[in-house]
Amino acid sequence: MKQVCLSLWVFLALVRGPVSAEAGMTAKRTVLNNGMVLLTSEQRALPMVSIELLIEAGSRYEAADQAGLANLTSKLLIYGTKQRTAVQISDTLDFIGASLEAGSGQDTTSVSMTVLKKDLTTGLELLADVLTQSTFPQAEIDRQKQAIIASIRAAEEEPGIVAAKAFAAALFPDSPYGRPVEGSEASVKALQQKSLRDFFARNYRPNRSIIAVVGDVSEQEIAKALNGAFRAWAKGEPSGQALVPANVGESKVLRINKDLTQANIVLGHNGVARGNPDYYALQVMNYVLGGGGFSSRVMDSIRNERGLAYSVYTYFAAEKSHGAFEFIMQTKNETALEAIRIATEEMRRMREQPVAEQELSDAKDYLIGSFPLRFDTNRKVAGFLSQVEYFELGLDYPDRYADLIRKVTREDVQRVAKQYLQPERLITVIVGNLKKIGEK
Amino acid sequence: MWHRRILLVTILLLAIHRPTADAAQVQEFVLDNGLKVLLLEDHKSPAVTFQVWYRVGGRNEKDGKSGLAHFLEHMMFKGTPTTGPEEYSRIIAKNGGRSNAFTSSDVTVYFATMSREKIGIELELEADRMTNALLGETYFEAEKKVIQEERRLRTEDNPAAALGEVANAVAFMIHPYRRPVVGWMEDIQNLTRQDLVDFYKLYYEPNNAFIVVCGDFSSDDILAKIRAAFGKIPRGAEPPKVLAQELEQRGERRVIVKKEAELPVTLLFYHAPNLKSPDSFALDLLSVVLAGGRSSRLYHELVYQKRLVRNVDADYSGVAIDPMGFSITAQLLPGVEPTNLERELDRLVEKVKSELISDRELQKAKNQIEAAFVFAQDSVFGQAMKVGSYEAAGGWKQMEGYLDGIRKVTRDDIRRVARQYLKTDTRTVGTLIPTKAQ
Numbered sequence: 001m002k003q004v005c006l007s008l009w010v011f012l013a014l015v016r017g018p019v020s021a022e023a024g025m026t027a028k029r030t031v032l033n034n035g036m037v038l039l040t041s042e043q044r045a046l047p048m049v050s051i052e053l054l055i056e057a058g059s060r061y062e063a064a065d066q067a068g069l070a071n072l073t074s075k076l077l078i079y080g081t082k083q084r085t086a087v088q089i090s091d092t093l094d095f096i097g098a099s100l101e102a103g104s105g106q107d108t109t110s111v112s113m114t115v116l117k118k119d120l121t122t123g124l125e126l127l128a129d130v131l132t133q134s135t136f137p138q139a140e141i142d143r144q145k146q147a148i149i150a151s152i153r154a155a156e157e158e159p160g161i162v163a164a165k166a167f168a169a170a171l172f173p174d175s176p177y178g179r180p181v182e183g184s185e186a187s188v189k190a191l192q193q194k195s196l197r198d199f200f201a202r203n204y205r206p207n208r209s210i211i212a213v214v215g216d217v218s219e220q221e222i223a224k225a226l227n228g229a230f231r232a233w234a235k236g237e238p239s240g241q242a243l244v245p246a247n248v249g250e251s252k253v254l255r256i257n258k259d260l261t262q263a264n265i266v267l268g269h270n271g272v273a274r275g276n277p278d279y280y281a282l283q284v285m286n287y288v289l290g291g292g293g294f295s296s297r298v299m300d301s302i303r304n305e306r307g308l309a310y311s312v313y314t315y316f317a318a319e320k321s322h323g324a325f326e327f328i329m330q331t332k333n334e335t336a337l338e339a340i341r342i343a344t345e346e347m348r349r350m351r352e353q354p355v356a357e358q359e360l361s362d363a364k365d366y367l368i369g370s371f372p373l374r375f376d377t378n379r380k381v382a383g384f385l386s387q388v389e390y391f392e393l394g395l396d397y398p399d400r401y402a403d404l405i406r407k408v409t410r411e412d413v414q415r416v417a418k419q420y421l422q423p424e425r426l427i428t429v430i431v432g433n434l435k436k437i438g439e440k
Numbered sequence: 441m442w443h444r445r446i447l448l449v450t451i452l453l454l455a456i457h458r459p460t461a462d463a464a465q466v467q468e469f470v471l472d473n474g475l476k477v478l479l480l481e482d483h484k485s486p487a488v489t490f491q492v493w494y495r496v497g498g499r500n501e502k503d504g505k506s507g508l509a510h511f512l513e514h515m516m517f518k519g520t521p522t523t524g525p526e527e528y529s530r531i532i533a534k535n536g537g538r539s540n541a542f543t544s545s546d547v548t549v550y551f552a553t554m555s556r557e558k559i560g561i562e563l564e565l566e567a568d569r570m571t572n573a574l575l576g577e578t579y580f581e582a583e584k585k586v587i588q589e590e591r592r593l594r595t596e597d598n599p600a601a602a603l604g605e606v607a608n609a610v611a612f613m614i615h616p617y618r619r620p621v622v623g624w625m626e627d628i629q630n631l632t633r634q635d636l637v638d639f640y641k642l643y644y645e646p647n648n649a650f651i652v653v654c655g656d657f658s659s660d661d662i663l664a665k666i667r668a669a670f671g672k673i674p675r676g677a678e679p680p681k682v683l684a685q686e687l688e689q690r691g692e693r694r695v696i697v698k699k700e701a702e703l704p705v706t707l708l709f710y711h712a713p714n715l716k717s718p719d720s721f722a723l724d725l726l727s728v729v730l731a732g733g734r735s736s737r738l739y740h741e742l743v744y745q746k747r748l749v750r751n752v753d754a755d756y757s758g759v760a761i762d763p764m765g766f767s768i769t770a771q772l773l774p775g776v777e778p779t780n781l782e783r784e785l786d787r788l789v790e791k792v793k794s795e796l797i798s799d800r801e802l803q804k805a806k807n808q809i810e811a812a813f814v815f816a817q818d819s820v821f822g823q824a825m826k827v828g829s830y831e832a833a834g835g836w837k838q839m840e841g842y843l844d845g846i847r848k849v850t851r852d853d854i855r856r857v858a859r860q861y862l863k864t865d866t867r868t869v870g871t872l873i874p875t876k877a878q
Contacts, residue, residue, distance in 0.1 A: 046814055090735040090740075094732065095735075095804045097807045097809075098811065149774070156702045157702050262589065293529065294530065294533070304579070308585070309589050310590035361534075362530065366534055369534075369555070372555070373487060378818050
């Protein structure tokens with residue numbers, strides 16, 4: 001399907017934009033009558049409104065034997081309500097040129113909408129309708145199950161996804177965080193209409209929701225409109241405590257054979273939660289190691305010096321209750337083991353030797369200087385605000401960010417490298433032509 | 441994920457026939473050395489995107505030298521007498537900027553986005569490497585390997601991309617659009633440093649480039665900086681023109697690619713004119729009628745009602761220097777035979793050729809394009825890309841009449857262009873047939 005509005009620029013992974021106050025990103029926070037948290041940033045330059053809704057209705061709230069339930073529920077939101085059929089919903093959206101997409105993660109489900117200002121009322125009515133009046137018709141369930149099963153199959157063609165799934169399963173066994181959000185073919189097939197309706201009724205509640213609205217609308221206007229549109233949405237049970245994975249997987253090597261020219265490699269281990277006080281020191285350390293694009297050490301040693309990979313990078317994924325460190329690269333099958341050896345050497349060097357002053361200051365300068373480029377469009381501001389609320393960072397976060405980074409020292413960097421990089425305890429996943437890759 | 445030095449395959453560039461910038465605000469200047477400068481002030485946010493567009497891409501390569509323009513783009517980061525190898529990226533990053541580059545069939549583009557206070561740094565670095573790039577021998581072999589890894593990642597191990605590459609090579613016999621921008625693997629292997637040096641000398645001239653700046657700056661100020669940095673570079677010889685023209689296709693062409701994959705892919709590629717044709721507006725709308733949104737004809741029928749495909753896309757590539765085409769691509773659901781899908785596609789294409797679309801359908805497609813036009817202005821980078829793409833393809837002024845052109849299209853126009861361009865005899869049908877590893 002062609003998304004007319006879109007932004008092939010997303011492909012370029014490029015961002016550009018304002019720092020909060022300086023650029024007038026000034027955001028406001030309110031709690032609506034029904035308990036939903038509303039964040040707004042008025043941006044009058046264009047006659048459009050971007051909405052990002054975050055609901056604590058991710059896959060961690062589904063039972064292990066119902067894997068894929070949260071995802072299927074979110075996909076079905078736009079396929080039928082008490083007042084509208086799936087076809088009416090898509091036709092209404094297309095006629096006003098708006099986009100409305102929903103998808104699940106492990107903790108949250110997100111619903112995003114972009115609409116012209118003149119069609120905001122229509123857009124909000126639709127949004128409220130799908131969030132409160134969805135009916136989950138059996139015929140639509142069957143359609144979506146088929147589509148999801150196809151996408152599970154299609155993902156098998158993407159070696160990077162195959163590797164990422166195997167890594168997550170090995171890192172967080174027996175946890176929703178180790179399970180793919182979309183479930184398995186078998187688990188998706190088995191899902192029942194009643195389970196979907198129950199999941200929807202229990203989890204899609206305003207007191208588990210954050211809505212960020214950015215664009216050509218004032219806080220007052222939007223609060224009034226939302227209080228109206230969502231007046232029938234009643235509070236439900238709260239989302240409860242964050243879920244910490246019970247077990248962290250042992251170090252191991254997983255080899256998956258596919259007829260590929262490249263080995264897709266993920267190395268990694270447990271990481272930190274977003275609230276960990278070392279989070280910022282880790283961001284600086286990771287920039288030097290492999291987060292800093294062409295300024296990173298692994299880009300130098302693996303790509304530039306040896307020509308082993310086109311793409312090589314590291315990152316700390318930090319969620320509310322847990323996190324992971326991942327080292328990701330692709331290299332031709334024949335050089336997979338060499339690349340892994342260099343990767344682990346770089347991790348050791350990071351632990352054993354202090355970073356150079358220049359590396360430290362370059363990392364900080366980039367992180368601080370480029371921070372405004374992270375929320376350069378209305379849509380990104382909406383996403384950013386919902387994250388700031390979800391992770392309880394506070395609306396002054398953009399103003400505090402520079403200080404959080406600035407105070408990181410060389411000692412901090414080495415300390416967190418020693419503490420959080422564990423080259424001896426890696427989970428290693430290799431997807432590729434195993435015969436050509438050879439044995440370790 | 442870090443997409444630096446990315447290869448923008450032609451297909452991507454084609455998707456941008458949606459001008460975002462209000463063309464009236466673009467200001468054009470031409471320096472004495474022939475370097476054109478396009479400025480678009482937008483003060484929504486305190487950032488500036490600065491882009492240098494060279495009018496050279498895969499289109500300018502010779503047989504046996506495919507991938508040369510893209511290889512050169514990579515080597516442009518290996519330093520000048522005053523900037524060390526890979527230092528460019530570090531300088532931009534430590535000044536809080538983001539930089540990247542890409543190559544398409546038509547152009548090679550270098551860009552950075554930074555605060556208005558820092559953008560002067562980017563400007564100096566780009567002026568330097570326009571004329572002083574060393575393309576150092578030391579780094580040549582390692583970078584060749586990097587590019588081969590890039591090709592493996594993007595094409596060899598990506599079944600749909602592998603099909604697209606072959607279909608493209610069959611759809612075009614004469615025009616260089618038949619070659620992949622990244623290059624064939626053997627061609628990449630055979631390229632020499634001297635090839636790069638010659639190509640650089642031939643095409644990297646101020647009179648074969650233009651600059652696009654978009655964002656929060658004052659035009660007088662930035663223009664003065666551009667004049668100071670680029671004005672001293674002498675005009676070069678006019679690079680050779682690409683005169684190749686594709687012959688009219690006389691009969692359908694079919695290609696099959698067998699590869700380890702899960703789901704078949706079907707691709708229909710029809711030759712179609714570019715934005716220089718007045719039909720380009722109707723072709724744009726036709727692509728939206730067919731596959732713009734979940735209520736579009738192909739999506740509704742094939743994804744929703746008949747459940748034959750996972751997804752379906754229709755792309756008209758009007759923003760290109762030479763005529764490219766109109767393509768329809770779909771990934772099939774498990775168990776669906778490509779022949780069944782093709783029959784349905786044919787039926788739906790025939791329908792739009794034989795019957796007029798409804799008034800509401802036309803209005804819906806126009807509304808989608810108008811809304812997209814507004815949404816696209818959300819991004820300063822996107823606006824700069826649009827200005828640059830139009831300028832490269834036929835001149836940025838072509839953007840001016842875009843929405844008017846769209847508004848004027850009638851239901852008859854849609855049927856007429858469908859009849860004229862979606863012809864079986866001028867199409868190439870590609871099929872990916874999945875195989876399984878033993």
